[in-house]
Amino acid sequence: MKKYIRLGLLSTGIIFTVIGASRGEVLKVFMKAVKICLECIGVG
Numbered sequence: 001m002k003k004y005i006r007l008g009l010l011s012t013g014i015i016f017t018v019i020g021a022s023r024g025e026v027l028k029v030f031m032k033a034v035k036i037c038l039e040c041i042g043v044g
Contacts, residue, residue, distance in 0.1 A: 020026065
């Protein structure tokens with residue numbers, strides 16, 4: 001039973017990752033991460 005739950009959660013994660021990447025959200029997340037890091041360091 002645990003095996004099927006793990007497989008289902010893994011499949012769901014992969015599906016959502018592919019959907020997000022196909023919508024171009026990777027760049028948005030990356031830009032937000034860069035902005036947050038620069039603010040933490042104090043450069044930006």
